[in-house]
Amino acid sequence: MCCWARGGGSRRRCCRWAGRDVAARAKILENFCKFLRRNLEVLSVEGLAVARGGIAVLEGVTFRLAAGRALILRGPNGVGKTTLLRTIAGLQPALEGSVSVPAEAMAYAAHADGLKAALTVEENLRFWAAIHGTREVEQALAGMDLLALRDRRAANLSAGQKRRLGLARLLVTGRAVWLLDEPTVSLDAASVALFAGVVRGHLAGGGAVLAATHIDLGLAEAEVLDLSPFRAKAPAAGGRRGDFDEAFA
Numbered sequence: 001m002c003c004w005a006r007g008g009g010s011r012r013r014c015c016r017w018a019g020r021d022v023a024a025r026a027k028i029l030e031n032f033c034k035f036l037r038r039n040l041e042v043l044s045v046e047g048l049a050v051a052r053g054g055i056a057v058l059e060g061v062t063f064r065l066a067a068g069r070a071l072i073l074r075g076p077n078g079v080g081k082t083t084l085l086r087t088i089a090g091l092q093p094a095l096e097g098s099v100s101v102p103a104e105a106m107a108y109a110a111h112a113d114g115l116k117a118a119l120t121v122e123e124n125l126r127f128w129a130a131i132h133g134t135r136e137v138e139q140a141l142a143g144m145d146l147l148a149l150r151d152r153r154a155a156n157l158s159a160g161q162k163r164r165l166g167l168a169r170l171l172v173t174g175r176a177v178w179l180l181d182e183p184t185v186s187l188d189a190a191s192v193a194l195f196a197g198v199v200r201g202h203l204a205g206g207g208a209v210l211a212a213t214h215i216d217l218g219l220a221e222a223e224v225l226d227l228s229p230f231r232a233k234a235p236a237a238g239g240r241r242g243d244f245d246e247a248f249a
């Protein structure tokens with residue numbers, strides 16, 4: 001497979017490739033594509049400083065996220081996890097630094113479920129699918145175990161069911177980079193495991209996930225970034241209450 005890239009062993013490698021059956025070659029190519037996807041950077045955050053309510057909370061935040069990878073943001077209450085996600089999502093301006101991801105590549109699941117109470121479960125998903133120009137509603141219903149609830153109004157769902165619907169929304173966005181703020185709040189153990197499977201499917205498809213959470217998402221393969229070392233040193237000095245501040249709490 002790499003015969004054009006390597007001089008000495010090229011003939012032997014070509015023979016190995018030629019000697020494989022179609023299924024084995026397909027597997028090699030699949031693994032190679034996975035390798036490429038996993039090393040493709042989808043989100044880059046460089047020297048980011050963020051503020052909330054006019055007060056600087058984090059500074060110098062720098063990380064990269066490749067396709068197929070999940071990164072968990074950790075840190076004590078109030079350290080700035082939500083503020084960082086909001087800034088990356090473009091809901092508020094950064095004090096300094098840069099975020100290199102197009103807005104249309106991101107889907108943000110905030111604390112609020114963002115549901116339309118008067119619409120049914122299925123209508124909620126169809127609404128969002130229409131906004132994003134996708135047709136993945138059945139897959140999203142099945143993915144978050146909502147098929148039996150499809151005709152129930154969102155107002156009449158339990159807290160955990162609402163959260164499952166809020167997370168199913170991610171599946172109809174067709175967007176690659178999921179920004180998740182405490183995604184598994186209100187979920188029981190079975191639903192947490194279900195969501196972990198959904199996330200793994202998204203990663204396997206070349207997506208990426210950035211999640212702030214105190215709860216174990218069941219994603220042992222995820223990397224972790226502790227935000228404590230990035231606390232702003234002079235919190236009172238930075239920032240200014242902006243128009244965006246609480247527009248999308």
Ligand SMILES: Nc1ncnc2c1ncn2[C@@H]1O[C@H](COP(=O)(O)OP(=O)(O)OP(=O)(O)O)[C@@H](O)[C@H]1O
Pocket residue numbers: 052053054057075076077078079080081082083084246
């Ligand atoms: N509406 C607001 N106005 C002013 N300050 C706020 C507002 N919301 C949050 N803050 C402050 O901003 C800082 C960062 O809050 P943020 O919600 O980003 O923290 P967090 O790490 O997500 O916390 P948690 O783990 O409790 O969810 C905190 O000190 C908080 O008190």
